[in-house]
Amino acid sequence: MKRLFAYFESRINAYPDDAPQRPPETLPGFVLHFARGVLPWLLAMSGLSVIFAAIEIILLGYLGTLVNRMTELGPERFLAEEGGRLLGMAGLQLLVLPVVSVIGALVMYQAIMGNFPQRIRWLGHRWLLGQSLGYFQDEFAGRISTRLMQTALAVREVTMKLMDVAVYIVAYFIGSLWLAATQDIWLALPFLLWAMAYAALLWVIVPRLGRVAQQQADARADMTGRIVDSYTNIATVKLFSHSAREETYARNGLDGFLQTVYRQMRLVAVQDVSVNALNALLTGAVTGLGIWLWLQGQVELGALAVAIPLALRLGNMSHWIMWEFAALFENVGTVRDGIATFAAARAVQDAPGASPLIVRDAAIRFDNLTFNYGAVLAGGRKPAVIDGMNLEIAPGEKIGLVGRSGAGKSTLVNLLLRFYDVGAGRILIDGQDIASVTQDSLRGAIGMVTQDTALLHRSVRDNIAYGRPSASDAEIWQAARMAEADVFITDLVDSKGRRGLDAHVGERGVKLSGGQRQRIAIARVALKDAPILILDEATSALDSEIEAAIQGQLDRLMQGKTVIAIAHRLSTIAAMDRLIIMDEGRIVEQGTHAELLARGGLYARLWARQSGGFLVEDEG
Secondary structure, three states: HHHHHHHOOOOOOOOOOOOOOOOOOOHHHHHHHHHHHHHHHHHHHHHHHHHHHHHHHHHHHHHHHHHHHHHHHHHHHHHHHHHHHHHHHHHHHHHHHHHHHHHHHHHHHHHHHHHHHHHHHHEEEEEHHHHOOOHHHOOOOHHHHHHHHHHHHHHHHHHHHHHHHHHHHHHHHHHHHHHHHOOOHHHHHHHHEEEEEEHHHHHHHHHHHHHHHHHHHHHHHHHHHHHHHHHOOOOHHHHHHHHHHHHHHHHHHHHHHHHHHHHHHHHHHHHHHHHHHHHHHHHHHHHHHHHHHHOOOOHHHHHHHHHHHEEEEEEHHHHHHHHHHHHHHHHHHHHHEEEHHHHHHOOOOOOOOOOEEEEEEOOOEEEEEEOOOOOOOOOOOOOOOOEEEEEEEEOOOEEEEOOOOOOOOOHHHHHOOOOOOEEEEEEEOOEHHHHHHHHHHHOEEEEOOOOOOOOOEHHHHHHOOOOOOOOOOHHHHHHHHHHHOOOOOOOOOOOOOOOOOOOOOOEEOOOOOHHHHHHHHHHHHHHOOOOOEEEEOOOOOOHHHHHHHHHHHHHHHHHOOOEEEEEHHHOOOOOOOEEEEOOOEEEEEEEEEEHHHHHOOHHHHHHHHOOOEEOOOOOO
């Protein structure tokens, strides 16, 4: 039995290797985009549903024939004349129907139910990983992940309800009308009128349920995002004693979700009462009309034996049908909500035919560079964060970027990493425009240590080896020693008793101090050994003793690399080959530390105004 299960479970590839494509923004196109690889099995499921409905109608129809033949033939002649057909119906009931049911269950539960949403999650996750940095900065991480989970299940449910439930319902109802009409054309009339009234009820109630469901999906994602945001920043919440404020923030999200539930339940109550009334009318009409026709001698007793159970069966099914259609529209609402997340175009994409970056000397050139983030001033003008910048960095040169907050230093680094596309101008590495090379190869050639170091919620080994996954433990320890991280790694123990390199660091590395996280980040970049190195406040989280211990190792790390360093503590970059002084997106000065001090310009003023070694705002 396990082999049979395993066979069907392996029919659909849950993790296709094809490059992820942007999903269409229309509902049918979006669903078909994810269902295309599963379509043959969905069609098989639909075909089996039609067969199952047809067999049920055939067996129910034979009930009337059976009653009439028993009355007509009596016990003496019944088996002799009806035994063959009775045996055939028994085979249909006891053999064919179970086989169809087993195959249908294997197709639905083994092949489709697990693999289909997992395939959607895989394709959706891979597409989202390629989104720009700005995309993730504009959304809750919890909201995006919730939508990924919800949308995968919703697409599966929409597809399966349309191709299984809806097909079964249509086939069953058409068969029911045909069966009632074969007994007497008048017996089909109550069924037809019931179907029209039922369809009208579906038309009124179900789309409203769908709209509420879409609002509910958005409210659920917002609710989850608010709660996750509080948990992610729990240290800040406790530091400022704002538990009560977070309760209010979360309650607003919870209540927004609850209000959509109230609206949904009101529609459900109206739906339930209306369906019960329609079912009572159908059963009463079919029973009354059937008895009257029998009294008039227009139908045989077998017609009643078919029509009345058929009315009861449809009545029982009607609640299930209504819930299935309500669930369909609820999932349609969830899918529509997910389309906004998954069908968004990537702001930064590889150019068609982009080639890998080939780094020979690691020379960098910013050519007439202009960039803004899209904000518009009152006069309709977009403020330029980088404004017509020209800068050449020679192979192996080490430069320091200096400037007040908002001068454009971090933006320049983000543009070099191609987290954003430039507005005008070019950035070239060894003469290659970074817009024409693949993003992976570009970032693979750059190592960066940031001020706000966030680690993955994995082991210390995984975090350091993120710089080079193929590295051996010996190489990982070597990088850790270079970053002065080995002194605390050996003593690390997590809540599950894992030690040293195996110890997990918690979400964003919360189990480590800021200095420990920074040293692991430095070890990670050291292991990567990229030809271009960016240090954005790389030692800001280190105390003076550790910084002094590690400074020599950083000097060794920078050897043979082209380096861009940003620091508010000017003493840490004063020894760089050249200092680039930025103000309002432009280069206003450049030279060595001594040259700039002698010039008496902006850098000299910033140096003079330092308090405790840190750069403060220039009041002018």
